[in-house]
Amino acid sequence: ALSSRRNLKRTAASTFMVALIVGYSVTVIGNVATSEDFLVSAVNTAVGADAxxxxxxxxxxxxxxxxxxxxxxxxxxxxxxxxxxxxxxxxxxxxxxxxxxxxxxxxxxxxxxxxxxxxxxxxxxxxxxxxxxxxxxxxxxxxxxxxxxxxxxxxxxxxxxxxxxxxxxxxxxxxxxxxxxxxxxxxxxxxxxxxxxxxxx
Structure with a gap:
């Protein structure tokens, strides 16, 4: 019974960590994409073209x-x-x-x-x-x-x-x-x- 409880806690903790990491990754990727879009838009606006x-x-x-x-x-x-x-x-x-x-x-x-x-x-x-x-x-x-x-x-x-x-x-x-x-x-x-x-x- 003690071993089962430990496994349950470990599984719950692992699931939480995976969810946290995935959520953080999505946030970072989203922010990077937004930043890249902003930079491309800013450069295009300043230059008036791709180059x-x-x-x-x-x-x-x-x-x-x-x-x-x-x-x-x-x-x-x-x-x-x-x-x-x-x-x-x-x-x-x-x-x-x-x-x-x-x-x-x-x-x-x-x-x-x-x-x-x-x-x-x-x-x-x-x-x-x-x-x-x-x-x-x-x-x-x-x-x-x-x-x-x-x-x-x-x-x-x-x-x-x-x-x-x-x-x-x-x-x-x-x-x-x-x-x-x-x-x-x-x-x-x-x-x-x-x-x-x-x-x-």
């Missing part, structure tokens, strides 16, 4: 893009052209993109685009632009409206085809960039007004 290659002035971005696309495992890559023109909101960060390629390449948070068709709309015209929603609210702009973009040498007009980002609130913080424009529009911008280029992968 980014920053190009210095004078580099041939199209040639670099071709080399990047030849790398095993690279499914898509797109050039971003950065410049900071003067607008109705003062000087703002703007990026020129090929909308259809960029849509397949860049990291976009959930509900980033207010209209999924806006990428096709940008590709359909030469001066299409996406505007951050908070900026659009500040200016009272809607889809189809135009907006002036100015460099030191010339004033240009872009047509708003869509919005992105969050609705502006009391603690609104402008995003970078505040506007995306079509790569066909960027063909008009002289090289001296380009800040930098990068390739997102």
């Amino acid at each position: 980014a290659i920053w190009l210095f002035e004078g580099q041939e971005s199209e040639q670099v893009l071709e080399k990047v696309l030849e790398v095993d495992g690279v499914q898509s890559a797109s050039i971003e052209v950065l410049f900071t023109p003067d607008t109705s909101l003062s000087v703002i960060p703007v990026r020129g993109i090929d909308p259809l390629v960029w849509e397949e390449t860049a990291y976009m948070p959930l509900n980033f685009a207010h209209d999924p068709d806006m990428f096709d709309a940008m590709a359909a015209i030469e001066n299409g632009a996406f505007l951050e929603y908070g900026a659009a609210q500040a200016l009272g702009l809607s889809v189809g409206n135009t907006m002036l973009v100015q460099t030191a040498g010339r004033t240009y007009q872009v047509r708003i085809v869509g919005f992105y980002g969050k609705f502006a609130e009391d603690n609104y913080v402008p995003s970078n960039p505040m506007m995306y424009v079509s790569h066909t529009f960027m063909e008009q911008i002289k090289e001296r007004y380009i800040d930098q280029r990068r390739i997102v992968v």
Whole structure:
């Protein structure tokens, strides 16, 4: 009888320890998975894609893009052209993109685009632009409206085809960039007004 009681206690203790270890393991694995998801999301948000290659002035971005696309495992890559023109909101960060390629390449948070068709709309015209929603609210702009973009040498007009980002609130913080424009529009911008280029992968 004494031996049976000891075995019963030992079995109960072992069962408790196994349950405790399994529970701890599940918690740790869950926390690791959550942490990994957070890190991936944070990196994607900061970089804007799985990876980014920053190009210095004078580099041939199209040639670099071709080399990047030849790398095993690279499914898509797109050039971003950065410049900071003067607008109705003062000087703002703007990026020129090929909308259809960029849509397949860049990291976009959930509900980033207010209209999924806006990428096709940008590709359909030469001066299409996406505007951050908070900026659009500040200016009272809607889809189809135009907006002036100015460099030191010339004033240009872009047509708003869509919005992105969050609705502006009391603690609104402008995003970078505040506007995306079509790569066909960027063909008009002289090289001296380009800040930098990068390739997102």
